[in-house]
Amino acid sequence: MKVMVLGSGVVGLTSAWYLAQAGHQVTVIDRQARSGEETSFANAGQISYGYSSPWAAPGVPLKALKWLTQKHSPLIIKPGTSPQQYCWTAQMLKNCSEKNYQINKSRMLRIANYSRQCLLDLRQQQAIAYEGRQQGTLQVFRNQSQVDAVQKDMQLLANSDTRFKLLNVDECVQTEPGLAFVKNKIVAGLHLPDDETGDCFQFCQQLTELAKQAGVTFKFNVQVNNLVTDNEKITAVNTSIGTLCADAYVVALGSYSAPLLKPLGVNLPVYPVKGYSLTIPITNADFAPRSTVMDETFKVALTRFDNRIRVAGTAELAGFNLDIAAKRKATIAMVTDDLFPRAGDLAKAQYWTGLRPMTPDGTPIIGKTKIANLFTNTGHGTLGWTMACGSGKLLADIVSGNETDIDNRGLSSFRYA
Numbered sequence: 001m002k003v004m005v006l007g008s009g010v011v012g013l014t015s016a017w018y019l020a021q022a023g024h025q026v027t028v029i030d031r032q033a034r035s036g037e038e039t040s041f042a043n044a045g046q047i048s049y050g051y052s053s054p055w056a057a058p059g060v061p062l063k064a065l066k067w068l069t070q071k072h073s074p075l076i077i078k079p080g081t082s083p084q085q086y087c088w089t090a091q092m093l094k095n096c097s098e099k100n101y102q103i104n105k106s107r108m109l110r111i112a113n114y115s116r117q118c119l120l121d122l123r124q125q126q127a128i129a130y131e132g133r134q135q136g137t138l139q140v141f142r143n144q145s146q147v148d149a150v151q152k153d154m155q156l157l158a159n160s161d162t163r164f165k166l167l168n169v170d171e172c173v174q175t176e177p178g179l180a181f182v183k184n185k186i187v188a189g190l191h192l193p194d195d196e197t198g199d200c201f202q203f204c205q206q207l208t209e210l211a212k213q214a215g216v217t218f219k220f221n222v223q224v225n226n227l228v229t230d231n232e233k234i235t236a237v238n239t240s241i242g243t244l245c246a247d248a249y250v251v252a253l254g255s256y257s258a259p260l261l262k263p264l265g266v267n268l269p270v271y272p273v274k275g276y277s278l279t280i281p282i283t284n285a286d287f288a289p290r291s292t293v294m295d296e297t298f299k300v301a302l303t304r305f306d307n308r309i310r311v312a313g314t315a316e317l318a319g320f321n322l323d324i325a326a327k328r329k330a331t332i333a334m335v336t337d338d339l340f341p342r343a344g345d346l347a348k349a350q351y352w353t354g355l356r357p358m359t360p361d362g363t364p365i366i367g368k369t370k371i372a373n374l375f376t377n378t379g380h381g382t383l384g385w386t387m388a389c390g391s392g393k394l395l396a397d398i399v400s401g402n403e404t405d406i407d408n409r410g411l412s413s414f415r416y417a
């Protein structure tokens, strides 16, 4: 079957890879000159299966009110941006109930744990290098109320057979020796030994080459304008290089998936949530993180690549705006300096922003739509790198009509119907 994948971020790319493995004739279209140039470009580098949690959680509305008044807030809401923003926020608040949180978190863990297996298989079968490390991740807590709050998550982790350990301060330092200088700032940490790290953009470049060798055609620098339908199926896609046709279409355009599908009556509640990152060269490796350290207070993750540290965080609701705000730069720089003051050269920091394609329930939207030959793989929010391989494989099985390796109930757009 001819399958057209719209979008060559990490999610479109893994979809294309597994579709090609399933024997389909795959074409990928992207407006950029290379894969992974938009949200997949400079994320935090965490492949954090165990940390897969929806942002919509009990207690978050209250926390959000407090955050909005803080100087170094993890959350910024630019009011009045669009009706979509209000709608999405209302849906997110609805998902903050205990019951919804449990449902959403278990769906996310289902995809994340599957993704872990898929990435492992991929690494075993293909030579793919992306500064990856398999050393677990550490979430550090600066006060006891954060430790108390994580107990519920630990129960869910146990239920999903995800390994974890609550560490005291000395154990945190053993795991991440660079924290020795800031022992007094933390009270405990949650270690997730099966989590991984790696540079998502490098992964995209490598998987693109492997996909080309597997017969996938890439059409870069091509803008997707709209989909053409005869009301029962998609018949073509209009692009900047003309009309292109396939038997099936996969929309993996990140935050831009929703506006493309809206005219077809396929309403995806995917909203762009802007995040910031900085990348610095390491000046002293002994003082740098070994893997990812996640600061629970500021919701900032600090990840070790070979000779660089990637630091990322902040959730800004401001539409599709990609400007780099000085205040947000200051927050991620502050956290870097606060936890790993001697590790890298902040004067050489490269700053970046990206738009997380967020759903109000945190779970991505993978699978069929009401249009027979139209599929989605989007809405991965904060965890697209973590969930990319599992989502790509799952999508490929659904498009192929195969039995899926994991239960795919509650993962497609039909859950919003």
Ligand SMILES: Cc1cc2nc3c(=O)[nH]c(=O)nc-3n(C[C@H](O)[C@H](O)[C@H](O)COP(=O)(O)OP(=O)(O)OC[C@H]3O[C@@H](n4cnc5c(N)ncnc54)[C@H](O)[C@@H]3O)c2cc1C
Binding pocket: 006, 007, 008, 009, 010, 011, 012, 013, 029, 030, 031, 032, 035, 036, 037, 038, 039, 040, 041, 042, 043, 044, 045, 046, 047, 048, 222, 223, 224, 225, 252, 253, 254, 255, 256, 274, 275, 276, 277, 301, 312, 313, 353, 354, 355, 356, 357, 377, 378, 379, 380, 381, 382, 383, 384, 385, 386, 387
């Ligand atoms: C600051 C930050 C930190 C993050 N940290 C992590 C992390 O540590 N771990 C993790 O798992 N996830 C993380 N994420 C989330 C992760 O980066 C995203 O979920 C993931 O990159 C989404 O991938 P995607 O392929 O869906 O979207 P994208 O990477 O945005 O890909 C969509 C593609 O579609 C193309 N496109 C869009 N519209 C059109 C059009 N009209 N025509 C043609 N092409 C089009 C774009 O060029 C782009 O290549 C982070 C995100 C941010 C912003």
